[in-house]
Amino acid sequence: MKLSDLGAAGSRLALRFPELTLDYAGLAAASGAVAEAVAGKRRVAVYASARPHTAIAVLGAIAAGVPVVPLNPKLGDRELTHILTDSAPDLLLCAPDEGGHIALDRHEVDPAARASFTEPATDSEDPLFIVYTSGTTGAPKGVVQPRRSLEATVSGLAEAWAWTAEDVVVHGLPLFHVHGLVLGTLGPILLGGSVHHLGRFEAEAAAEALTAYPSTMLFGVPTMYSRVAEAVEADTGLAGRFGAARLLVSGSAPLPASVHKRITAATGQQIIERYGLTETFMNTSVRIDGERRPGTVGLPLAGVDLRITDDAGTEIGEPGLVGEVEVRGPNVFREYLNRADATAEAFRDGWFRTGDMATRDPDGYLRLVGRRSTDLIKSGGYRIGAGEIENALLEHPGVAEAAVTSEPDEDLGERIIAWIVSSASPASEAELIEHVASTLTPHKRPRVVRFRESLPRNDMGKILKRSLG
């Protein structure tokens, strides 16, 4: 992506946020000022609030060839320290009124800044992002994504959805994860279209944005669509506004077939689902002209090799049989930062093991049916490891033993449950929830805490999570 190419789009609208709109010339010039400031750095952190500053910062760093570590603004102390220690960025990019608690040199992003910048030559294997994501145990790992992954995903989706410069994407997704940042912000910009970010997601605001400007596509996680389903059933005016969109796209977690059908009944729109991971960006999607079958995530995108394997790693060719999804292609990450052990474990014969279990319909459509480990939870579209929450809980003086599981939740998909044996100085449910929210991040907090006298264990002393209840 060249800033000079962005600038050539001149007065076309690039970004619309509640606080500011920016055309392509303005975006290229403001990003140019960031690029000048970060040129030659090894790595930068971006305080990824849902504001235009994040988009400008990320584009500037990409133009300068400097890898970006997006930071969730709500990170608690322990998780923030882990990410900063592990990734060791040279600089923090943030809005002037943000990030004061982060002990790094800072560059304040100014959307009104104007600079032109000559971009250095880059290689498609150069790291673009280091995005932190949870595993089943331990602290989050930094996923090193090269420049080619962005290119592969955006061009694959553009082809599958007939996504062009004419499209305006509306969303209210966080900008510190792949969905909101890569698909929802860089995608439209790379294609010369526009982004309309709502600041935060509300069904009413999304409906307004879809028709007021107008916009053409809505991106969201299933929790957002479940809230849209409620809103459109209660208000037929809203239903018409969602019906006017060119495409409603869901991803990051399973979209319940019931939500898909409720939205179709109210709006006449059938949601398109696509499937990816932080480690792979996007793997599959239902195509614009393909059947939108609830419960399926469509076909591999151009350039993506996907197979389903049994425990021994042998490909399962037959439709209907369950196995693990493995992926190979230009969209797949390079490595976990500083974790050669975890990187080696994640690949088998050059294929990345997603941990997702799936079957294929006879026509090749992929149907995700679960995960290899129940210790990876998806709540509100966020990937959360049971182990990291257990570790945080065990550090609290009120906790003697802890186990974390999940339960189905109408709104969040899954909700986090903490099972606790108290110490001699017990803590309340609210204290433990707040402890996790403030040391890790609020979306990792248990929604329910259940106190027990003891936890069921096998002969080896391992907690039997399936016996909890």
Ligand code: MCA
């Ligand atoms: C709550 N809050 C707190 C606390 N409790 N703040 C501080 N201390 C606390 N103890 C804040 C939360 O941070 C949040 O603020 C607000 O109160 C409401 O919290 P919560 O109930 O957790 O949020 P919600 O309203 O239930 O959010 C639902 C949501 C959200 C909007 C759907 O879960 C969401 O944005 N999900 C998107 C996840 C996502 O983008 N995943 C993509 C991963 P505030 O609202 O200000 O934050 S990428 C991926 O999966 C792959 C690649 C893919 O395929 O896309």
Ligand code: AMP
């Ligand atoms: P993350 O690392 O946060 O990017 O989460 C990736 C995980 O999200 C995948 O391994 C899947 O389990 C899940 N996921 C993403 N998209 C979908 C989808 N459309 N349907 C079901 N699960 C999905």
